[in-house]
Every structure is written in structure tokens, then in C-alpha cells.
Amino acid sequence: MVDIQAGRLSAAELAENFADVHRPFDHGGAVVEANRCYFCYDAPCINACPTGIDVPGFIRAIATGNVSGAAMTILKENIFGGSCARVCPTEILCQGDCVRNGPGDRAVEIGLLQRHATDHLDADGPHPFDRVPDSGKSVAVVGAGPAGLTCAHALARNGHKVTIFEGRPKPGGLNEYGIAAYKLPDDFAQREVAFITAIGGIDIQNSKALGRDITLDQLRLDYDAVFLGLGQAGVRDLGVPGSDLEGVDSAVDYIAELRQADDLGALAVGANIVVIGGGNTAVDIAVQSKRLGANDVTLVYRRGPEQMGATQHEQDFAQTNGVRIKHWLRPLQLEGDGNVKAAVFAGVHLEGGALVDTGEEQSIPCDMVFKAVGQAFVPLAGEGPAVSGGRITVDDVGQTSLPDVWAGGDCVAGEDLTVQAVQDGKLAAGAIHRCLVGS
């Protein structure tokens, strides 16, 4: 019997399960942790951060009580310092390269310190960056995710007028629709967008999708430059029989629904869940299902733990949340009669670098299956910029094959990380500015 229902947990339980997953430092705790930083010469953590934040610099500022200065040191390199502090996989970035990693020691909690600093800025206070006088130039930014908003903020600082076209009803991109709820609770994504746009000169037009409501050709006519921060709108399919059964859903779509839900108790979730995939989205949907009250959640990945896109930290997090992770299983088919009843997998192993079936089969009974096998950039129809490897081709400052069009974030090659999107937007804004002012 299919068991999919809403309201598995009480409102109080849901509130606790979807509250802030990280406990922030209080002032004293932050100072103690800040003083663990060795203030390295030419610090490895700076190089490990895609946006190049002066990590020892801001940590020292926390230690000395100059917390506003610390926040500015972060924000001047990364205007999304607040959300990056919460969502960055620091264990493979700054903290992964901390010299204190090693036997008997542990990395400085750079992410939590960054959060302490950025939280310190008064959200209702004056915006900490100034705008230069209006340049008379205007730029269209497509996509109000981290790449687009970063680009818009940097352009606005330089006096350019920016219009952001966002396909969804709200700005924020994955911070609003894709990140696990407990990583950015309390409407953090919208508060951060408000903070960023408070610089002025940025007009966000929601529910205006490229290809549906606007065209690139028209934007190129109407604006002096265009930045594409399109993200990856496409969801890869499993490509196995039964994918169209009831109860089979895209993890990305379900998370978006969850993130927009006013009442998590109204969200239907299965008793037994199978998640297929090995990235952070797979972990996010698995843990969130569990926290919605699913009895049994199995995450199935076709390769081993080392190959998973989810970091070790995320895998550990899934397991401490009661998610079972199974490796070396390839989906064969989804079985059911109307609604999915079981996911069937073939055992695989590596032979000369290729996945080969072992001949074993495993069937996992379930009420819901979440597909989390990756997202893809959906190329633009018509005369768009050149694409290679499924992503928009750009040079090292984000310029596309079109002279007045730049791109960045998940729609271009590189790590699909918020912090990388920020860096892309920042570099492109610099290039666009130089182009607009003719230097």
C-alpha cells in the first residue's frame, strides 16, 4: 500500500528539524576561535577561496573586536559572504587548506567566523558600499542568482544602471529555491538580496524568463551590455523504465516546493524513500525527506564514496540524519502500478575505469523516488552565444563569443558552487565596466 502523506510530524518537530543547522558563535566564542588562526603568511585559505577573501585578515579583525571591519573585508571580495558562510563546502575550500588540519588538531572554523562577521553588519543600517555617480550606461543581467546579483552589485557600485530579469517569481536563485532549508533559514536568501540591492541602481524584474518573456537579441539592442547568469534549468533524467510513475519526482523541483512552502506540514512525503544520485542535491533531498518525517530514506549512488559529488562532510551529515547510503548500484527500473513501489538496481563495479554489471540485482521497496542525478544548462534557442561541453563558452573574465555578452555561474564551465558563481559575476562586472568606460 502506497504511503505518501502530509503532516507526519508536529509543527514543533518540523520547526526544530528545519531550524538553523549551524549554531552561530557568540562574541566570546568567536574571539576564542579567531585566536586559533595562526595568521599565516600568504595563507593557503585565501588561495583556496574562489573569491580570494583575505581570511586571516578578517579573522584577526574579529579577534581585535573590529567585527564591522571583518565583515567589510569579506564583502568587498564576496557580496554573498553571508550565504557563502552558510552553504560553502568549506571542508574542501578554505578550511580544507587550513594549516591546522592534521593529527591532533582541526581547521579554524572559517565558515562560522565569516558568518559571525557578516551577521554583525546591521541589516537595516546604511548599505556599506558607495555608488559612484550615474555613468549613463545600462546593463541587463539575466538571472537573479548569486552570479547575476554579484555582477549587478559591482556594476551598480560603478554607477551603471542594472536591470535584472529573473524567470522565477522571486530573486535569489538556488539560495531561494535550491539550498536545503535548514542551511538558509529565516528567509535569509531574501534578506540578503535586499541587502545587496540596497546599494541602489538595481531593478529586479521577476517572472521574466529569457526565451519566454524576453529575448537576448532585444536585450542586446536595449542595453549596453548583457550578463547571463542562467544557472542550470534542466534536470537530467534517469533514463530507465518507470520514470513516469506517480511518486517519482525531481529532487530539484521538490526542494523548490519545500523552500516555498508556507506550511511544511502540508507537504506530502513518502514513508519509504529512495534517492538516486550522489551530489549535494541528493543529500539535501534525502535529509530533508527524513526531517519531514519519512521513515526510511535510502540514497543510492552508482559509484563509491570517493566519487560522490557530495563532500565527506555532507555524506556524514546524511548518515547522522539517519539516511542509509548504498554505493555501486545502477538504476535498472522503477516498478509500480500507478505509483512507484520499488526501485530496482544492478550491482556494478569498476573494470578498467568502466562501470560493469556484477550480475546482482537489488530491489528497494519505496513510496517515492527522487531523481538527483544532476542538472544541465539548457541552451538558448536561436542566435545565442557559443556553447561547448553543454555550457556557455567564456574567457577568463566571462566574455562569451558575443562582444557585448558575458556569462557566469552554473551556466559556464567550472565548479557549480555559490562562491564560484560570485567570483564569475565579480570578474565579469569588472570586464563589463572596463568595456563600458572604454579602458
Added chain:
Amino acid sequence: MADLRSDIAGIKSPNPFWLASAPPTDKAYNVERAFKAGWGGVVWKTLGEDPPIVNTTSRYGAVSLNGQRIAGFNNIELITDRPLDVNLREIKQIKRDWPDRAVLVSLMVPCEEAPWRKILAAVEDTGADGVELNFGCPHGMSERGMGSAVGQVPEYVEMVTRWCKAMTRMPVFVKLTPNVTNILAPARAAKLGGADAVSLINTINSIVAVDLDNMAPMPTVDGKGSHGGYCGPAVKPIALHLVAEIAKDPECAGMAISGIGGIETWRDAAEFISLGADNVQVCTGAMHYGFKIVDDMIDGLNNWMDGKGHNNAADFHRAAVPNLVAWQDLNINHELVARIDQDKCIKCGLCHIACEDTAHQAISVSGNGSNRRFETIDAECVGCNLCAHVCPVEDCITMEAVDNGKPYLNWAQDPRNPNAAAAE
């Protein structure tokens, strides 16, 4: 198990750890708890003439260093604010209840014979083991011509000490202020006056911080501040030096030394004893953590002594004193060079940048990221130790002696010294 029993100026205690004259020794209640916790002795918080003084609020200031609370501590509290007869009654009772513990009584009265005679007689009646003349307190009482105002005038130190020695059979300790140019002046004066021991250091004149919102020196009393007495771990190096100065001075020979200043651990105590202290007194450590810290002081000192084969404190008392010499007697031919253990190195680069920016450009960097390598440039290294101090990894940078074949040579003998004695 080493024998920790202590004897200073004829006063015996089961261990050398005493609580200094301060708030922890102001009342029988506290002293009772201290003795139960295992402290070897106390110096009762300073008694004065009635009527008792009145204290302010607040009274304490502190320096936190890198998140460590009370790295340095300061106070503007005065002597006991309780009536003399209450203190005397409690001292008598405590000494009766704890005969094996040392009970000294700190005293501060005006520089006239009559008040000293009176209070000494009253203390003698309690059965206390001795008295400590408070010539050190640098705040408040000094404005009234007592405390460090006396300790800064050797003639007064000698005069009052002599009076007290003549007025009582009890051993007399003289507590010295560090707020002097040369500690030997008051120390020698105490010796001339007949003191059985000196206790040092009392607190150092200090302002711990300024409240920048109110532009008020701290600690702050209704918007104003007053200089206080500085103590705690931060002052230990100053105290060690002053204790050693007295320990080395031939004119002070024969006078016992009770070491005070930033002592919080058995190691601190062992260092003071090795530089000439006969016992030690503690205050800030107890005020920070409670009386229980004496457990590890006793246990740790015992274990260290056992490890070194010391049967009692006499085995290492003054052991470091002969090694304290004038700068000009140091071996100028001794040569060290920094050695970086590449297996222990975590590539933080602190040694490099310290040497590069502020010393001798003697540590090179090569490679990138986790392959960075820091190495000493022997020809540039002057063996100053800076790199070893900034290195966060224990024993990663060590200073290796260079076998240069050169004999001992001090500055007086060095031909580079324009004033060197002519070579034979």
C-alpha cells in the same frame, strides 16, 4: 614521593604554597576553605587601625589576551575593611584549628612607633606564626603615606623593620613594592633593619585599559578610574627578575625570600624556587579558578621533583641562581642556527615572514601551496630564536649549536670591544 615540607624563616608548612595577603585571605571563612583545599599557609589580608577603611565598586580590572581571561589582573581594593578585633579573633581561631599550617598576618599602620607596637602585640596574642609588613600596596593606602609610599623609601623600610623586630618575637617579613628603580635598595634596607624575609613582588602601578565609550580608565568607579596594582600571569617575568636580583645580592644573603607574582602552576613555583625563593605566595590564580588549583601545584611539583630525583626543595633551591650572570659575562662565541623540521612543518610561513619583515631575512620560501618549503639560510641566521618563538608547532623549529671550535669569550675579553682588557 618528594618531601614538599617547607621552612621559611623558621615557619613551617606542609608545602611551599601559601595564599598571599589579598581578598582570598580576608576572613576565616575563606582561609578555612583554603586549608581544607590543601594550601600550606596564608598571609592574612592586611590589618590596619580601626576604624576600618571603606572600599569602592568596582575594584578589579583585567587584561584578556587572545581570549584567555585574566592574563593580567589589577585591583584598587584597599586593606581589610573589617574591624580589627573581628580579624584578630578569627586569626586566633584559625591558628588553633590548623596548627600545622602557616598563618602570617599582613600589617599596615602609620609610620609611628606606637601604632606598630600596639598592633604587633595584638597579633602576637593570636598565636600567628609571623607578620608581613605591607610596604608594597601601590594604590589608595600609598596616598595616605602607607604601603608603597614606605616601600619606596629605604630609610623608612629599615626604620619600621627595626622597630618591629624590636617589638615582637615573631618573624618579620617585609613585602616589597616593585615600583622602584632598584629593588636592592629596599631589600638591603629590610636586611639592615633585621627582616627575616622579604616577600615580593607586590603589585605594579597600572591602568589595565580605557573604556573608550566613556573615556574612563579601568576599573571604573562612577566614570572615573584610579591607577591600580597589576598582578597575575603577565607579571611573572618581572617578579622572577626581582626575586633573582635579591637572591644574587651578597648584602641580602641570609634573608629568606617569599616569591610572589603571577604564580599559578607548579612550574611557576619551581622556577621561583630555582631562582632563590624559599616558598611562594599565590593570589590571582586562586581568584581566577578557586582554591582547587593547589591540587595540581602539589601533585605537579611532586612529579617533577621525582622525575628529576629531587628529594626536597632544598635540592633545587637557588639552582638557577649561579647561571644568572651579567650580559657581559655571556659567551659571545656561542653560535646557534635555526633548524626547521620539515616533517613537523605545517607551512604556515610565520617563521619566514617574521624573519623577512622584522629580523635577518634568513628563512627562504620555495614552492607553492601545500608544497611550500621554508628553510634556514645558515649564512644569514644569527640564531636569535624569533622563528622558534613564532612557530606554532612544538619542537618544529629548534636552535642547534654550531660547533665553531671557538673557546668561551665574553665581551670584556672580546677584541671587538673598544674597552676590552688588553690581551695577554
